[in-house]
Amino acid sequence: MIALASLACIHKAAAQNSHFFRIVGTAATTITKFGVDGTLVWSNAETGTNYTVQTVTSLTGGSNWVDYVQLPVTNSVNTNQIIAFNPPTGMAFIPAGSFTMGDSLDGNSDAIPTKVTVSAFYMDVNLVSSNQWAEVYSYATSHGYTFVDAGFAKAANYPADTVDWYDCVKWSNARSQQAGLIPVYYTDALFTQVYTNGEVDAVYANWSAAGYRLPTEAEWENASRGGLSGKRFPWGDTISESQANYRAYPNPPNSGGYAYDLGPYTGFNTNFNTGGHCTSPVGYFVPNGYGLHDMAGNVFEWCWDWYAGPTYPDGSPYLGGTNPRGPVEPSGFRVLRGGLWNGLAVSARCANRYNAYPGFANGGFGFRCVRGL
Numbered sequence: 001m002i003a004l005a006s007l008a009c010i011h012k013a014a015a016q017n018s019h020f021f022r023i024v025g026t027a028a029t030t031i032t033k034f035g036v037d038g039t040l041v042w043s044n045a046e047t048g049t050n051y052t053v054q055t056v057t058s059l060t061g062g063s064n065w066v067d068y069v070q071l072p073v074t075n076s077v078n079t080n081q082i083i084a085f086n087p088p089t090g091m092a093f094i095p096a097g098s099f100t101m102g103d104s105l106d107g108n109s110d111a112i113p114t115k116v117t118v119s120a121f122y123m124d125v126n127l128v129s130s131n132q133w134a135e136v137y138s139y140a141t142s143h144g145y146t147f148v149d150a151g152f153a154k155a156a157n158y159p160a161d162t163v164d165w166y167d168c169v170k171w172s173n174a175r176s177q178q179a180g181l182i183p184v185y186y187t188d189a190l191f192t193q194v195y196t197n198g199e200v201d202a203v204y205a206n207w208s209a210a211g212y213r214l215p216t217e218a219e220w221e222n223a224s225r226g227g228l229s230g231k232r233f234p235w236g237d238t239i240s241e242s243q244a245n246y247r248a249y250p251n252p253p254n255s256g257g258y259a260y261d262l263g264p265y266t267g268f269n270t271n272f273n274t275g276g277h278c279t280s281p282v283g284y285f286v287p288n289g290y291g292l293h294d295m296a297g298n299v300f301e302w303c304w305d306w307y308a309g310p311t312y313p314d315g316s317p318y319l320g321g322t323n324p325r326g327p328v329e330p331s332g333f334r335v336l337r338g339g340l341w342n343g344l345a346v347s348a349r350c351a352n353r354y355n356a357y358p359g360f361a362n363g364g365f366g367f368r369c370v371r372g373l
Helices: 130-141 165-178 217-225
Strands: 006-011 017-024 030-034 039-043 050-056 066-072 078-081 091-094 097-101 114-118 121-124 300-306 334-337 354-356 370-372
Touching: 066 078, 091 217, 097 217, 114 217, 121 217, 130 165, 217 300, 217 334
Parallel strands: none
Antiparallel strands: 006 017, 017 050, 030 039, 039 078, 050 066, 066 097, 091 121, 097 114, 121 370, 300 334, 334 354
């Protein structure tokens, strides 16, 4: 039996858009409280199961509910924050919950599906733009920071690219300090030396700090899915030029292309195919279920984790668990996610993994930041 409980809330930070939520599970539940901080208290849950919070923006026209977050249940009475009415400027709230990381849709050999649980966090709605990069870069270089790459962008409000992992981590620290927040990354285990210079692999993350940081691989994939489960892309199972900036290669007879790529042509996105560097403005495409843009295509996004495939080492998110942060031992390569403007549809899949030497800057590499609550 599927029992429903619904409520309405107004997200004041999003132009007064309405959001309706309901809980779907194996037994009838009762919502006993919905707090002003977006916290939901509900009871009569069947323990040892998962419940799904679904959302819709209108209750008319058949109400096409979509999954929002999976809630593992260990108690009959539960408290979950499902929305934040006043997230940090330019960021979206990603609710705590569980999801299936990886998929078996297209034979991924290094993303074997497993159940992962992540805590709530905030994530930049957009990729770090050229404007944003330049502002923090100027602050950083005048406060003792050094960078290997100055970054590049096609134009104002386009993603900052050609940045390596080390510089993204240092930039995140500078962004934190500019905002008056405690930075996350240090060069010592006691968190006394803020990481500001050089290309250092022995970087220590203070996960309890309030500052900006790169997402873990698990956080990134959870956020990219926007609450949808088991789909190739943040919106569903097919892709076209109206949904993301990627290099189309559809599947006409005998072409060897991708059946889920609807093109409708072969080649770079015709809206941005100019100047040999075909990135698109940040925020151009429709966001996913969590309000995030460009989680597929445009530029790959650096993540915190060291890369490793099967057999997965200790710390790998593909071993499951709660808040995995990647392999403990360095592998020589860091993870990138999300696809890029000159990558095929397969690279834009939520479960697709890419990796590169952390000192490698490329015209298809960018990033966005997250913050803990």
